[in-house]
Amino acid sequence: DTAVSQTPKYLVTQMGNDKSIKCEQNLGHDTMYWYKQDSKKFLKIMFSYNNKELIINETVPNRFSPKSPDKAHLNLHINSLELGDSAVYFCASSTPQGAAAFFGQGTRLTVV
């Protein structure tokens, strides 16, 4: 059973489109995250949610909107996609007491 699962795994879309990435964790964790890994492989936090409440928003453009319907799910919606949004997006989860996170397999987004 996959601990943190994301869909889709690959996403190719045109500039200006709106797309969503879904994430689910079955670890019972209260805290979930979205990370972005750019072409240089640098991994940077975008958002974190604790028990459905937004905790961290790392100066991400407001075209990116996370939504947490419950503590096991954290989705990422992106409006008006730009070429620079092309990257791998990782969902992760952890307990509030533990900074160490469990990552999903990633969603490789390509904007053309």
Next chain:
Amino acid sequence: QKEVEQDPGPLSVPEGAIVSLNCTYSNSAFQYFMWYRQYSRKGPELLMYTYSSGNKEDGRFTAQVDKSSKYISLFIRDSQPSDSATYLCAMTLIGGYQKVTFGIGTKLQVIP
């Protein structure tokens, strides 16, 4: 200056060698230190998690933290071809959903 500095490599070693991977950091308030392993096109996987200064051993892996020097290390003994991956150091101010800051990762290749 980046908060966390890590040599991206690549680092090539023969099978059986002892591998030393390192990170330096600038923020003396970092308290939790992690090492992740990331295989190509996969999500990061937590390897080691330590709090404050000291050593921690798990099988062939040893993590060291020297807070006085702001320097952390990961040692891999008896390296195997299956250890070939990118190793990312990460650290955070306190446990939980506080922002985790990653190094850029060191690409390791273990040659049979």
